[in-house]
Amino acid sequence: MTTLSMINAAATRLMGHARHTPLLSSPFLDEMAGRRVLVKPECLQHTGSFKFRGAWSAISALPPEIRSRGVIAFSSGNHAQGVALAARLHGVGAVIVMPSDAPELKIANTRALGAEVVLYDRANQDRDAIGTELAQARGLTLIKPFDEPQVIAGQGTAGLEIAADAAALGVTQADVLVCCGGGGLTAGIALALDAQAPGLRARPVEPEGYDDVARSLASGRIERNATMANGLCDAIVTPSPGEITFPIMRRLCGPGLVVSETEALQAMAQAFLRLKLVAEPGGAVALAAALNRRDDIQGDAVIVVISGGNVDPGVFRRALDTL
Amino acid sequence: MTTLSMINAAATRLMGHARHTPLLSSPFLDEMAGRRVLVKPECLQHTGSFKFRGAWSAISALPPEIRSRGVIAFSSGNHAQGVALAARLHGVGAVIVMPSDAPELKIANTRALGAEVVLYDRANQDRDAIGTELAQARGLTLIKPFDEPQVIAGQGTAGLEIAADAAALGVTQADVLVCCGGGGLTAGIALALDAQAPGLRARPVEPEGYDDVARSLASGRIERNATMANGLCDAIVTPSPGEITFPIMRRLCGPGLVVSETEALQAMAQAFLRLKLVAEPGGAVALAAALNRRDDIQGDAVIVVISGGNVDPGVFRRALDTL
Numbered sequence: 316m317t318t319l320s321m322i323n324a325a326a327t328r329l330m331g332h333a334r335h336t337p338l339l340s341s342p343f344l345d346e347m348a349g350r351r352v353l354v355k356p357e358c359l360q361h362t363g364s365f366k367f368r369g370a371w372s373a374i375s376a377l378p379p380e381i382r383s384r385g386v387i388a389f390s391s392g393n394h395a396q397g398v399a400l401a402a403r404l405h406g407v408g409a410v411i412v413m414p415s416d417a418p419e420l421k422i423a424n425t426r427a428l429g430a431e432v433v434l435y436d437r438a439n440q441d442r443d444a445i446g447t448e449l450a451q452a453r454g455l456t457l458i459k460p461f462d463e464p465q466v467i468a469g470q471g472t473a474g475l476e477i478a479a480d481a482a483a484l485g486v487t488q489a490d491v492l493v494c495c496g497g498g499g500l501t502a503g504i505a506l507a508l509d510a511q512a513p514g515l516r517a518r519p520v521e522p523e524g525y526d527d528v529a530r531s532l533a534s535g536r537i538e539r540n541a542t543m544a545n546g547l548c549d550a551i552v553t554p555s556p557g558e559i560t561f562p563i564m565r566r567l568c569g570p571g572l573v574v575s576e577t578e579a580l581q582a583m584a585q586a587f588l589r590l591k592l593v594a595e596p597g598g599a600v601a602l603a604a605a606l607n608r609r610d611d612i613q614g615d616a617v618i619v620v621i622s623g624g625n626v627d628p629g630v631f632r633r634a635l636d637t638l
Numbered sequence: 639m640t641t642l643s644m645i646n647a648a649a650t651r652l653m654g655h656a657r658h659t660p661l662l663s664s665p666f667l668d669e670m671a672g673r674r675v676l677v678k679p680e681c682l683q684h685t686g687s688f689k690f691r692g693a694w695s696a697i698s699a700l701p702p703e704i705r706s707r708g709v710i711a712f713s714s715g716n717h718a719q720g721v722a723l724a725a726r727l728h729g730v731g732a733v734i735v736m737p738s739d740a741p742e743l744k745i746a747n748t749r750a751l752g753a754e755v756v757l758y759d760r761a762n763q764d765r766d767a768i769g770t771e772l773a774q775a776r777g778l779t780l781i782k783p784f785d786e787p788q789v790i791a792g793q794g795t796a797g798l799e800i801a802a803d804a805a806a807l808g809v810t811q812a813d814v815l816v817c818c819g820g821g822g823l824t825a826g827i828a829l830a831l832d833a834q835a836p837g838l839r840a841r842p843v844e845p846e847g848y849d850d851v852a853r854s855l856a857s858g859r860i861e862r863n864a865t866m867a868n869g870l871c872d873a874i875v876t877p878s879p880g881e882i883t884f885p886i887m888r889r890l891c892g893p894g895l896v897v898s899e900t901e902a903l904q905a906m907a908q909a910f911l912r913l914k915l916v917a918e919p920g921g922a923v924a925l926a927a928a929l930n931r932r933d934d935i936q937g938d939a940v941i942v943v944i945s946g947g948n949v950d951p952g953v954f955r956r957a958l959d960t961l
Contacts, residue, residue: 334660339682342723343750358914359662400665427666587954591681591916591947624914628958631910635951 317464317563319510322471322503325372329472332404333368334360336473338480338618341589344602349609351616353486354602355477356592358624362428364550364598365473365500365622366397366460372469373458374401382407384454389446391417392550393623394460399430410455412446420627461499462557470500474507474517477618481515486616488514490569492601494622495519495528496551498560504620505567515618518569520601522548522576528556528564529571537561547576547630550623551597572611578603583634586621595626596634640787640886642833645794645826648695652795655727656691657683659796661803661941664912672932674939676809677925678800679915681947685751687873687921688796688823688945689720689783695792696781697724705730707777712769714740715873716946717783722753733778735769743950784822785880793823797830797840800941804838809939811837813892815924817945818842818851819874821883827943828890838941841892843924845871845899851879851887852894860884870899870953873946874920895934901926906957909944918949919957 338353345351357365374386385408388398395411402409411425415434426432435445450457459466477491491508493501498519505517519528525546530538539555546552556564574582579596582603586594594602601619605612626634661676668674680688697709708731711721718734725732734748738757749755758768773780782789800814814831816824821842828840842851848869853861862878869875879887897905902919905926909917917925924942928935949957 334662337657337660337682339657343747346750356914359660363914424666427669584951587916587951591679591686593910593914593916628907628910628961632955632958635955638951 317467317471317503317506319506321464321468322475322507325465325468326472326475328375329368329371329469332371333472335476336360338484339590343589344585347585348605348617350614352605353481353484353616353618354590355473355618355620356590357473357620357622358592358594358598362393362396362400363623363625364393364397365470366393367401368472369466369469369499370394370397370401370458373463373465374405376465377456381456385409386458387412387446387450387455388458389442390460391421393625395425396428398458399425399428403429410449412442461497462559464559467499467503467560469503471503471507473500473620474504475511477504478508478512478515481512481618486618487512489614489616489618490612491515491517491618491620492520492572492604493517493620494551494598494601495521497553498528498556498564500620500622501568502560502563505563509567516569517567518572519564520572520574520604521551522546522579522597522600523573525552526571526573527554529573531556531561532565532568532571535565548579548597548600550595550625551600572604572608574600574603574607578607580634581637582606583631584637587635588638592621593624593626593631594621595623596630598623640790640794640826640829642829644787644791645798645830648788648791649795649798651698652691652694652792655694656795658799659683661807662913666912667908670908671928671940673937675928676804676807676939676941677913678796678941678943679913680796680943680945681915681917681921685716685719685723686946686948687716687720688793689716690724691795692789692792692822693717693720693724693781696786696788697728699788700779704779708732709781710735710769710773710778711781712765713783714744716948718748719751721781722748722751726752733772735765784820785882787882790822790826790883792826794826794830796823796943797827798834800827801831801835801838804835804941809941810835812937812939812941813935814838814840814941814943815843815895815927816840816943817874817921817924818844820876821851821879821887823943823945824891825883825886828886832890839892840890841895842887843895843897843927844874845869845902845920845923846896848875849894849896850877852896854879854884855888855891855894858888871902871920871923873918873948874923895927895931897923897926897930901930903957904960905929906954907960910958911961915944916947916949916954917944918946919953921946
């Protein structure tokens with residue numbers, strides 16, 4: 316179970332390695348949202364998403380003799396890049412298991428970050444079996460994407476930064492909207508805020524059709540998405556909240572918010588226009604909620620986490636088309 | 639004449655108002671540039687460019703009884719927005735004189751930042767006469783875009799930040815590439831580095847065809863551009879270096895660098911892909927030089943200032959097309 320002391324310890328391990336991202340703002344966004352909007356751009360984090368925090372936290376927490384044998388992760392996206400770079404910076408090997416039909420650019424990027432990419436055939440091969448066999452044969456440690464206490468602790472360091480930086484700006488009462496997939500970032504931030512900024516309340520934001528966390532919070536038990544078909548917001552889509560993350564979110568988070576893909580694209584366009592930031596669709600859902608769910612949010616200010624910016628040019632063009 | 643103590647005083651006045659922008663990096667850019675690349679994203683500054691620093695510095699330095707009568711600026715671009723927001727945050731009026739054929743969006747943005755926009759007919763009216771008449775009638779103070787000691791001092795605060803942040807990253811010997819128009823930012827940064835980080839050397843970067851500063855540094859006297867026809871990099875094009883900025887640059891800067899518009903667009907695409915930043919063409923020329931003028935740059939590291947990010951979606955699409 317992740318605790319505040321684990322988050323504080325992760326913050327110490329991340330110091331000088333992960334970026335302390337700022338809180339940005341624009342009078343134009345304040346006007347659109349009807350309240351003060353503070354934006355935490357985790358797209359500016361190393362590898363373009365918050366995932367580097369959790370990866371660094373988990374890898375740096377391993378005993379050196381275990382770490383030196385290397386790590387393994389299953390991912391074709393932001394978690395893969397975070398683990399690849401964090402492993403390289405620790406001087407240890409990383410194996411990333413990806414489907415063979417993953418975008419060429421993501422495969423190339425992950426390799427360029429120093430990882431060994433192992434491809435599998437989605438139709439005919441069992442990813443977990445391949446990973447388990449590799450891990451056992453080579454003594455690799457699996458770095459899970461969210462349901463892992465040290466990963467949650469790493470993501471929670473973003474919450475410590477929010478607590479400190481919001482207080483410095485005079486904001487002590489606000490909803491903190493967090494783009495949410497499996498809940499690692501949301502749960503980590505919620506734990507940090509609960510301890511350091513009790514007037515700030517984390518709230519998960521998801522895309523329509525993939526609102527497993529919002530429904531789970533409403534029903535009080537883990538609900539699943541009907542489909543995992545790849546939507547625009549694929550970076551933050553998981554089948555269901557985690558077994559470790561959900562109880563944390565249930566205890567500490569406000570109700571979930573849900574936005575459409577069009578609203579996510581429009582929010583990307585506003586991030587371009589008003590903040591000069593590149594957000595990916597899944598990374599823009601929290602900003603979309605701030606701009607479009609005014610009556611469902613409490614307080615004179617709202618804090619928004621942009622969770623990542625790894626977006627293809629073609630999708631970015633679709634966002635610009637909404638202007 | 640701007641001095642280090644004026645820059646330090648400006649930094650004190652800007653504290654809590656302007657953003658201290660970070661130094662960002664990407665292993666992919668290091669690879670492309672053949673050396674370590676540190677990027678200072680002034681596109682994340684308020685109003686999307688470094689101009690807010692100089693505007694705040696100049697307005698905050700006015701005696702209160704003068705300031706309260708309001709300020710005036712001639713600009714259709716980044717300087718206008720910087721002056722408009724800085725004036726509004728000081729609670730004083732701003733008049734911005736713009737050509738009537740300026741883009742509608744820029745006029746609307748400047749008005750939305752609280753300024754009174756006065757339009758003039760480029761063909762039949764004399765901008766300076768209109769401005770002088772307005773300033774005299776209403777007691778407004780003219781805030782010049784670059785050739786003004788307190789404006790240079792404000793831009794120089796970016797140099798103080800570079801000196802401190804580069805040292806913290808272990809970089810004490812490097813060229814500092816600065817997107818250069820009239821030279822306010824370049825001269826300000828050069829002054830700050832000369833005092834605080836003597837191993838860091840400012841170097842102006844300009845677009846092809848508008849390389850008045852590079853030629854002036856080479857010849858030792860103020861040279862003019864042959865044309866002011868609007869290029870892609872219009873945000874940083876001026877007829878010639880300033881009478882105040884040029885002697886500073888001549889004394890302290892290394893040789894100028896020049897890049898093509900295509901290289902600027904390609905650099906915007908790399909800022910999108912690798913840094914998740916929105917840069918405007920003129921704001922990307924320094925990054926373009928780092929990526930394309932490897933042999934003209936000295937040292938194991940290079941520092942690059944992205945000066946602004948106020949770019950139309952159509953131009954941004956052209957940058958994405960280079961990928």
